[in-house]
Amino acid sequence: MTGIEFYTNSHIISEVDSMRQKLGTLAKQYRATSAIIVTDTGISNLGYVDIAQQSLEEAGINVVVFDSVIADPPIEIVNDAIKTARDSNCDLVIGLGGGSSIDTAKIVALHPNNFESINDILDQDVSEFDRLPLFAIPTTAGTGAESTFVSVITAQDGSKKAIYTPNILPDVAILDATLTLKLPRHITAATALDAMVHCVEAYTSRTKKNPISDALAVKGLQMLWSNFEQVMNQGDDIEARSNMLLGSTLAGIAFVNSSVAAVHGLSYPLSINFHVPHGHANALVMCGVFSFNLSTAAPLYAELAHAVMPSQTADLTDLDAAGLFIAELRKFLETSGLKYRLSELNITKQDIPVLADIVTNTYARLIATNPKDMSLEEVTNIYKEIL
Structure with a gap:
């Protein structure tokens, strides 16, 4: 170590x-x-x-x-x-x-x-x-x-x-x-998914992953995952809100000591060029990035899946558990009320080359911490998948 x-x-x-x-x-x-x-x-x-x-x-x-x-x-x-x-x-x-x-x-x-x-x-x-x-x-x-x-x-x-x-x-x-307590539903959703991304990227960082941040990332993700639907449907539940807030803090401690990665790399140009709020931008690209990473990071995603869905993943292979994990995150996004296609945010096919170029040049440091390298073409394809 x-x-x-x-x-x-x-x-x-x-x-x-x-x-x-x-x-x-x-x-x-x-x-x-x-x-x-x-x-x-x-x-x-x-x-x-x-x-x-x-x-x-x-x-x-x-x-x-x-x-x-x-x-x-x-x-x-x-x-x-x-x-x-x-x-x-x-x-x-x-x-x-x-x-x-x-x-x-x-x-x-x-x-x-x-x-x-x-x-x-x-x-x-x-x-x-x-x-x-x-x-x-x-x-x-x-x-x-x-x-x-x-x-x-x-x-x-x-x-x-x-x-x-x-x-x-x-x-x-x-x-x-x-x-x-007064957070609108869409901000509750976007910030919660942002915090989940922090946990996942902290846990899978290839440069600074460590046992302390791992433990915090897992616990933070468990708190966020298990309370997400409750705060979405019952926003005045103070216990659920408290759990989400502490889970977010644990996620913050985890990622700042281990690093975020390509989800943030692909989200930043959406915020800068199209003013998509940061948490929403992370939520938009997370499943595309995680799916791309499967060939390298499936065992790590599977570990997170076992932590948040132990009964559903007990008998699954790493690849299947990781796939279910990503599918559930996608379901969180799709049921959140947030827009989850770039086209819904007035981003067009013609915008994608510019976005991809920004990622691979300005935010190359975030690709470097991702569990799997990304080329310009691969970044472009991830954007195209969510167009």
């Missing part, structure tokens, strides 16, 4: 209503005097920012709110958030929302360092940068951003850029399922 380095938060809380009850107390433990809440207008409109602000102010902490984050946050938005934090002399950064808000907060936490724009540090090693205390409070059960040390932002040329270092791993992750 090769050596393992493994990172996760120093403090994870998974408890209903924990943001209201514990945020202020936790902030005081980090000696915070002025906190910035990084979020988006949707979260503000739901009243969640008010709850967080009240908890912090009751603990004697000044609060400034930056709620201008948008999906796939561009550099300009991140720079605006940094300026807000600097102008207010914030000494605690809180990411509240989905992956975009939390990823933005991770970069805002680096603001004490001397740089004018994120452009100045995109290609730098920021592992030794000073960082403010950083809390992450997810409002979706999907990205796992609360427990990852990667921040994905959109560069000025439209490409996705990643800052990847344990230095931006949140100190505290607060998993409060009450914040996911």
